[in-house]
Amino acid sequence: MKEKLIRLSWVAVAIAALAGGGYVLRQMMISGLIYHSFWHYLTRAIILLGGMFAVILLVQSMSTRNPTETLGVESLPEPEFKLSNLFKRIVDISLSIVLLTLLFPALVLISLVIFIFEGHPVFYISQRYVSLDQCVLILKFRTMVRDATSPKYRLRERFMRDGFLDIPLDCEVYTPIGRFLERTQIVEILQLFNVLLHGMSLIGNRPLPRENVLLLQRFAGWEQRFGSPAGLTGISQVVGKLNQSPEGRLELEGKYTHLYRTKGCNVLWCDLYIVYHTVRLLLFKKALPVEQAMQRVDAASRN
DSSP: OHHHHHHHHHHHHHHHHHHHHHHHHHHHHHHHTSOOOHHHHHHHHHHHHHHHHHHHHHHHHHHEEOOSSOOSSOOOOOOOOOHHHHHHHHHHHHHHHHHHHHHHHHHHHHHHHHHHHHOSOOEEEEEEEEETTEEEEEEEEOOBOTTTTSTTTOHHHHHEETTEEOOOTTSTTBOHHHHHHHHHTGGGGGGHHHHHHSOOEEESOOOBOHHHHHHHTTSTTGGGGGSSOOEEEOHHHHHOGGGSOHHHHHHHHHHHHHHHHSTTOOHHHHHHHHHHHHHHHHHHOOOOOHHHHHHHHHHHHTO
16 A cells, blocks of 8 residues: 555656646747747757756766676777768767657656556666676666566576577566567667767667676677677667577677678668668568578678
8 A cells, every 4th residue: 555655646746747847848838939039048058958968967977887897808909990880870879869859758658657557666777788898787667577586487597598588578577568668679768878878879789798798708709799889779689589599699790790890891781771670570570580681791791
């Protein structure tokens, strides 16, 4: 009963905040129809940009983490400068700002829905490697039951495959809301903050927890997958995580890194291909065959 009362009180506060925000927005829209001086609009812009900057600094201070233990391998050298990589970064930053701005009301609504029907915590936080020497906090909406790490579910024993933990959506640990968020990939939206603050990309190989990375070290050349910016989605995701062996997945992700690092290769063509097949997978549930993905990456490296 106490927990329900706390949830209801938070809902009341959220409704009041939304109502207050709606009123303020309405007044701003009305006042916007009235002529104001240049200094009036300049002051509003400074306040708005200052607030956004403060939020970014707060998120960065909360999410930056250095590895508590090194991986025992040398970092890969910085790749040579390429215009395609610079353009990729510009697109990442621009789209992340636009998407976070447009989707902010939806993110608030999703947070409330999870809190009302599933309780706290609303978010899942995991420390993951985005490169061989950089660890950041990955923030997602919680999609599993609160005790998903309990030994009774044996997730590691059932689904860990040599460094890749791929839990199918029909697993009992997912909540009904969580299955929807995972199926639509809305769960990944909050990682746009990592794109802005920690050099991640919209497209790239997924960041991994330390335990997974240590298991991958049994394979030759495993570190190559970390030679390009980690991403929200990547070539392995459009193929389907459950459709690949760990060795095949590492080979595919290594080929993507080769496109990013090699002079004369334009990774943007591959990124567009991944975006197309990501949308295709979300809408029609059609994964890209492994052989076709390999051929496409190889073809992009020759362009």
